[in-house]
Amino acid sequence: MSVGLVIVRRAAFLVLALIIAVFLTAFIIGATGYVDKVARAIVNEEVRAYRQALSKMPNVNQSYVEEKVREYQQMLIATYGLDKPWYYRVLPLVYATLMFKFGDVQQVGVADVAGMQLPAKASDVILACLPRTIVMITVAELIAILIALIIAPYVAFRVGSLADRFTIIYAALTNAIPVWWLALIMIFVFSYRLGVAPQQFRGVIRALSDMSTALLSGDLKGFIMGFANVLNYSWLPIVTIVIVLLGPWIYNVRAMLLRVSREDFVTAAIARGLPQKVVLRRYILRPALPPVITSVLLGLAGTLGGYIITESVFNWPGMGTLYYEAITSGDPATIIGLTYVLTLVYVIARLILEVLYVVLDPRVRL
Amino acid sequence: MMERLKGFWKQIRETIWSQTSGKAALILLSILIVIGVAAALAIPPNFVSIWNDPKYWGGKPKNTPPSWSSFFGYPCVQHFEEDLRALGYKLNVTTNEVSLTYLFTYDYKGDGFPQGVALKIDGVYANGVRSIRIEAYITRPDGVTVPDVITYLATGANGSISIENMLLNPDTIKLASTLITLYPQFLQVAGVNDIAMNYPMYLFGKYSNTSRIVSLGGVYRVSVVVKASTLGAVTIDDVNKVVNALKSSKDFKFVVVGTCYGLLGTDYRGRDLAQAMFFGLPIALLIGFGTAFLTTIIGLFAGLASGYYGGLIDEFIQRFIDVLGSIPTLPILILIAVSVQQAYGASPYKPIIMLMVILFTLIVFGWGGLAIIVRSMTLSIKAEAYVEAAQAVGASNWWIMTKHIIPQLLPYIAAQMVYSAPSAILTEAGLSILGIQHGLPTWGGILSDARLYGNISYWWWIFPPGIAISIVSLTFVLLGMSIERVVEPRLRGM
Numbered sequence: 035m036s037v038g039l040v041i042v043r044r045a046a047f048l049v050l051a052l053i054i055a056v057f058l059t060a061f062i063i064g065a066t067g068y069v070d071k072v073a074r075a076i077v078n079e080e081v082r083a084y085r086q087a088l089s090k091m092p093n094v095n096q097s098y099v100e101e102k103v104r105e106y107q108q109m110l111i112a113t114y115g116l117d118k119p120w121y122y123r124v125l126p127l128v129y130a131t132l133m134f135k136f137g138d139v140q141q142v143g144v145a146d147v148a149g150m151q152l153p154a155k156a157s158d159v160i161l162a163c164l165p166r167t168i169v170m171i172t173v174a175e176l177i178a179i180l181i182a183l184i185i186a187p188y189v190a191f192r193v194g195s196l197a198d199r200f201t202i203i204y205a206a207l208t209n210a211i212p213v214w215w216l217a218l219i220m221i222f223v224f225s226y227r228l229g230v231a232p233q234q235f236r237g238v239i240r241a242l243s244d245m246s247t248a249l250l251s252g253d254l255k256g257f258i259m260g261f262a263n264v265l266n267y268s269w270l271p272i273v274t275i276v277i278v279l280l281g282p283w284i285y286n287v288r289a290m291l292l293r294v295s296r297e298d299f300v301t302a303a304i305a306r307g308l309p310q311k312v313v314l315r316r317y318i319l320r321p322a323l324p325p326v327i328t329s330v331l332l333g334l335a336g337t338l339g340g341y342i343i344t345e346s347v348f349n350w351p352g353m354g355t356l357y358y359e360a361i362t363s364g365d366p367a368t369i370i371g372l373t374y375v376l377t378l379v380y381v382i383a384r385l386i387l388e389v390l391y392v393v394l395d396p397r398v399r400l
Numbered sequence: 401m402m403e404r405l406k407g408f409w410k411q412i413r414e415t416i417w418s419q420t421s422g423k424a425a426l427i428l429l430s431i432l433i434v435i436g437v438a439a440a441l442a443i444p445p446n447f448v449s450i451w452n453d454p455k456y457w458g459g460k461p462k463n464t465p466p467s468w469s470s471f472f473g474y475p476c477v478q479h480f481e482e483d484l485r486a487l488g489y490k491l492n493v494t495t496n497e498v499s500l501t502y503l504f505t506y507d508y509k510g511d512g513f514p515q516g517v518a519l520k521i522d523g524v525y526a527n528g529v530r531s532i533r534i535e536a537y538i539t540r541p542d543g544v545t546v547p548d549v550i551t552y553l554a555t556g557a558n559g560s561i562s563i564e565n566m567l568l569n570p571d572t573i574k575l576a577s578t579l580i581t582l583y584p585q586f587l588q589v590a591g592v593n594d595i596a597m598n599y600p601m602y603l604f605g606k607y608s609n610t611s612r613i614v615s616l617g618g619v620y621r622v623s624v625v626v627k628a629s630t631l632g633a634v635t636i637d638d639v640n641k642v643v644n645a646l647k648s649s650k651d652f653k654f655v656v657v658g659t660c661y662g663l664l665g666t667d668y669r670g671r672d673l674a675q676a677m678f679f680g681l682p683i684a685l686l687i688g689f690g691t692a693f694l695t696t697i698i699g700l701f702a703g704l705a706s707g708y709y710g711g712l713i714d715e716f717i718q719r720f721i722d723v724l725g726s727i728p729t730l731p732i733l734i735l736i737a738v739s740v741q742q743a744y745g746a747s748p749y750k751p752i753i754m755l756m757v758i759l760f761t762l763i764v765f766g767w768g769g770l771a772i773i774v775r776s777m778t779l780s781i782k783a784e785a786y787v788e789a790a791q792a793v794g795a796s797n798w799w800i801m802t803k804h805i806i807p808q809l810l811p812y813i814a815a816q817m818v819y820s821a822p823s824a825i826l827t828e829a830g831l832s833i834l835g836i837q838h839g840l841p842t843w844g845g846i847l848s849d850a851r852l853y854g855n856i857s858y859w860w861w862i863f864p865p866g867i868a869i870s871i872v873s874l875t876f877v878l879l880g881m882s883i884e885r886v887v888e889p890r891l892r893g894m
Contacts (some may be wrong), residue, residue, distance in 0.1 A: 047719055051726040058727065122591050206421065206881060210874035212826050214833055215847070215866035226857050342730055343830040347851070358834060361734050369735065376728045384726070 038390050045386050048381045053132065055377040056370065060127045063366045073114040073123075077139070081107045091298045127370065128134070136160075136371035141363040147356045149239040156367035159356065160375060165246075166238060166339040168353035170268050174275035175337045179330055181276075182283035187314060190291040201284055208281030213274065214343040221348070231270040235350050238267040267369045271348050275341075287326060294322045324394050328387055335383035339376040404807050413885045422882030428875040432685065440682040447679055448751065451671065451841045459520045459655045460670030465860045469662050475512035479658030482506070484624060485647055493634050498642045499627040506656055508541075510617025513601045519550050519568040519624070523650030526628065526641055531555040533627040534568070536604065536654065541618025545822060546583055546603065549575060550722070559631050561697040572596035580604065582880045624654055665860035667846070668853040676841040677864055683842050684825050684845055684872055691759050691766070691824035696817040696841040699767035700809065703774025704801060707783060714775070721768040729765045733827070736761055737836045762824050770816050774809060781805050811887035819880035822873030829869055843869050 064070075088099045115123045130137070136156035139145050145154045148162040189198045224231040245260025294300065295318050303317045340354030349355070350394050353372065360368035416422035450456050460477055470476035482504050490501040508514075519536060526532065536550040552568045554561050563764060576596035580586055585607040586595060595602050606616040611716030628642045646652060663674040704715040740757045744750045781787065781804065790800050843865040850861040 047722055048726065050719075051723040054723050055727040059732070059735070062732070062739065065739075108543075202421070202881070206871075206874060206877050209877045210822065210870045212829065212866065212869060215862075215869065216829060218847075218851075218862050218866070222857065222859065222862065339728055341729075342734065343833055346834055356733065357731050361731065361738055362835075373728060373731060376731075377726055380726055380728075 040387050041385075041392070045385055052374075052381050053128070056131050056374050057128050058083060059370050059373040060124045060131070061370060064124045064127070070116065070120055073116055077107065077110045077114060077116065080110055101339075107198075119165055127366075129204045131370050131374050134374075136374075137367035139283050141360070141365040143359050144356065144365045144368050147234050147351050149351065156365075156371040159368060160353070160371055163351060163353050163356045163394070164338065165242060166350065167338060167345070169242065169264060170271045170345075170348075170350055170352060171275060171341055171354075172334060172337040173268070174272040175279060177272065177331055178276045178279040178283050179333065181280055182287050184327075186284050186287035187291060187319070189311075190288045190295065191314065193292065198288075201281075202287070205281035205285035209280050209285075211278060212343075213278045214347045215343065216278055217271070217274050217302065217344050218345040220270055224270055232267055235267055235271070235348050238264060239351055242266055257319055271344070271350060286329060290322050290325045291318055292310065294318050297321070324391055327390060327394070331383050331387055331390075332380070335379050338379050339372075416879070416882045419885065421878045422848060423624060425878035428871065429879060430775075432681070432872060432875060433445050435678075435684045436682045439678050443679045443682070443795075447452065448840060451676065454669055455567075456566045457670040457672075458565075459518050459653070459657065460666055460672070461515055461657045461659060461661050461667060462670045463668055463854065463858060464659055464661045464666050465858075466663055466665040468637065469660055469665075469860070470511070473877075474660070476660040477509070477512050477514045477656075477658040479513075479661045480656035482622070484654060484656045491639070491643075493639060495633055497627055497629045498634055498639050499625060499860065500646065501641065502624045502626075503745055504622055504654070506620040506622055508604055508615075508617055508620055508656075510604075510615035512659055513598075513604055513615060515659060516600050517549060517570060518655045518657060518761055519552070519566075520653040520655060521563050521566045521649065521653050522567065523648075524563040524645050524652070526556075526562075526645040528631055529556060529559060529561050529562045530629045530631050532561055532563070534629075535625045535825060537623045537625070539621040541616060541620065542606070546575075546578060546582065548578065549603070570599060575599050575603070583607065584611070590863045592720070592831075602668045605824075622654060664864050665858075667849055668859060673846060673861065674866065675842070676846050677868060680841060680843045680846070680865075681868070681872075683840060684828075684869070687755075687759065687827045687828050687842075687865045688821040688872065688876065691762050692821040694763045695766040695820055696770060696813055697894050698763065699770030699816070700774055700806075700813055702767060703771035704778055704809075704866055706771065706806065707775035707778030708797065708801060708805070717771065717864075718775070724765055727765070729761075730827075730830075733761050733765075734831065734834065734836060741836060754836075755828075755840060759814065759824065762827060766820065766823075769822075770813070773812065773816070777809055777812065778805055781808055811883065813882050814885055815883040818883060820877050821876040825869060825872060829865075 074400045081103060085099065088094060088102060105329070113118050115126070134157065139152070139154045139159055141158050142152055145152050145159060147153070148159040150159060150162065158342060185201070188194070189201045192198055195332045221231070225233045241260060241263040245264055248256030248260050250255075300313065300317050303313050308317075338353065340357065342354035342358050344350075345352045345354035346358055355375075356368065357372050359365075360372065417426060433643075444450060459481075464479075465474060465476070467476070467478055470478075484502045487502050487504060490500065490503070492499045517536075517538075524532070532554045534550070534552040534554075534648065535548055537547050538546055538549050539545040551568050552566070555694065556562070573592070576592050576599060579595060579599070579602050580592065583602075583606075586602055588611060589607070590598075590613075601613055604615060604620075605613040608614045624641075626646060628638075629706075630638045632866065635691050644692060664677060665673050667673055667781045702717055702721075706714045737758055740754055741750075744753050747753065759843060770844050787800060787804055795803075815828050832844030832848040834841060835848055835852060846865045847862065850858060850865075854861050
């Protein structure tokens with residue numbers, strides 16, 4: 035098979051996975067009655083408004099109004115498909131979602147997470163929450179990855195040394211500690227006991243919008259002020275996440291480097307008397323690149339969904355909190371929209387990887 | 401097969417034990433298993449209903465730190481309970497009344513004030529008795545007796561009395577006026593209502609020269625009097641009946657509600673956190689082992705089938721794994737859990753159903769990674785000459801898999817299984833933290849209560865469950881690391 039065909043085939047399956055994920059979500063929220071509940075609420079609201087409008091007209095017969103209202107209600111029920119069982123509505127819902135038409139937010143709580151008022155589109159709410167997750171979780175993951183990429187080659191070349199042992203102990207410890215528990219502890223210590231961090235993190239909504247307006251208007255001083263304000267809110271979550279993620283990242287990158295460093299061609303390179311730097315750069319880092327890039331890209335893509343539990347502990351108005359609020363309060367448009375967007379991001383990351391493999395690994399091109 | 405397994409175990413034991421991390425993991429694991437088994441044996445069969453029964457925990461201090469926190473300078477009044485059933489009593493009989501007087505002492509250290517006093521009575525049944533009157537007197541270290549601190553009168557319909565699950569507290573206004581009669585100077589600091597509201601401060605305090613109420617430490621002598629008036633003249637039978645009714649009661653305690661309690665403190669309902677921590681261990685281990693085991697089995701056989709048979713089966717399984725891998729697991733898990741919570745909200749089996757559904761979803765989404773590893777290893781083993789030889793002499797597929805392939809996969813599978821054990825525990829705890837509660841007293845459940853009902857500064861409520869979860873997962877992580885180093889020699893030192 036040619037490389038192009040392989041990529042196209044993978045792409046087809048990834049799109050299929052995307053559709054199935056959306057279908058599964060639609061199926062679950064359909065079977066549990068989420069969609070029906072919301073559709074019924076919309077119908078009732080519209081019928082009430084229609085009745086009010088009719089009653090305001092002069093000289094109308096009451097029975098005429100009743101009849102008109104009933105007709106209107108029947109029409110609405112048919113439009114929303116409420117006269118048929120829920121499974122008739124799953125496929126239209128899947129189709130609309132795939133076309134990025136998620137619909138409107140129904141719950142006050144969901145719009146509140148985004149810092150918006152109620153007539154709001156699900157896509158707008160999602161877009162509002164995305165930057166907040168990026169400044170907290172994606173930045174934290176990026177910092178952890180950068181530190182790991184610097185430290186891991188260092189310890190991988192000194193297996194068994196004190197630094198290496200310390201790294202392994204640190205990795206084991208942080209692998210075992212739940213992020214959200216450390217978050218509770220950090221809030222307890224830094225926000226309540228020491229008082230150096232905020233106790234409420236919702237203020238980041240304001241701080242971020244201040245920063246972006248300053249950036250757009252070219253106000254440098256305002257931008258720096260806004261940035262400092264955002265940092266004031268986000269430093270504690272970032273530090274928390276970096277502490278916990280750093281260990282597993284170093285350990286995994288170290289393991290990937292070690293696997294390569296035991297290959298015969300590395301031994302041969304060392305035997306030829308090549309300088310250590312050359313061996314590291316050309317014979318270890320280069321072959322270890324594909325797995326490292328895979329985990330970096332997939333890790334970063336995964337952060338966009340937010341850490342539901344950790345964000346909830348910090349009460350951070352990001353994607354995770356939005357997801358959680360949407361699920362618990364029953365907001366189908368946001369639930370399905372988020373699932374779709376996150377799966378899409380993941381699928382795109384996988385596709386980029388497929389192409390990158392071709393570029394990075396010459397064996398694929400053969 | 402058995403021989404090979406035995407040899408494999410011997411090898412694993414020797415190689416793991418020879419590593420520091422492996423040694424630590426094995427020691428930790430055996431400690432956890434011993435405590436877990438002990439807890440599983442000691443757990444009362446109805447522990448879940450006891451845990452959720454507010455009456456059972458009445459009379460316990462609420463939101464209080466552990467007893468040992470006084471060592472760290474926290475002003476702390478130890479919780480005091482005197483079981484009156486175990487005490488001797490003074491019997492006094494008049495023409496139509498039997499009275500029992502229980503005398504005991506309460507040693508008050510005087511560092512802060514208690515939260516209150518109470519009498520807890522449960523399961524007192526007596527026939528042929530018109531009424532039972534209970535009174536508690538407290539004689540303070542300064543010699544003054546405060547009468548009627550707690551009073552209670554139970555009258556029975558047609559001569560039979562039953563007292564069930566009663567928590568008797570003082571009538572605070574009455575107690576306040578009694579205290580004012582005894583110590584008029586109290587009125588200089590507070591009004592009657594204030595005294596009634598904060599009665600422990602005045603019951604266990606004295607008026608100091610600096611016009612403040614300070615605690616009055618010393619020995620408090622408490623007497624609890626139970627007076628049973630009989631229908632007719634008192635007979636020996638009546639006396640025995642009253643004495644037995646109290647002796648065989650389910651609970652009969654005098655309580656001085658302290659400001660710290662037990663080994664790990666209490667939560668917002670006065671529940672003993674140490675108990676939940678102790679009985680939560682077997683649940684956590686079960687969740688971890690159970691899901692890890694099932695996930696591994698499914699991953700093993702799916703990967704084996706995929707690699708061994710190839711073709712359409714392989715394609716199907718691999719694409720299925722792709723789809724599963726692309727779906728965001730945690731949101732789907734939360735969605736399913738919330739739906740189940742709403743659907744089975746009223747069912748008595750809700751805790752079990754919810755836990756099962758959560759674990760089932762974790763298993764369904766969890767086996768993909770292992771299956772991919774098993775598939776690639778199976779592919780390489782299948783190409784070996786001895787497998788071909790076995791096929792040539794007519795060995796069945798099952799024979800080849802169990803004799804030639806699975807034994808070689810075992811070490812990897814062991815490492816993977818051990819690695820995946822903590823993730824189920826962490827996810828279960830994480831879901832609880834979000835408020836998706838199944839109602840079982842798990843460690844995650846304690847943490848989620850701490851977030852919902854507690855203040856974040858109740859450290860005794862947040863630290864122990866998290867530390868316990870971390871220790872359990874640390875054990876598995878260390879074990880997984882050492883097994884991994886055995887099966888992957890490249891990870892070992894130069």
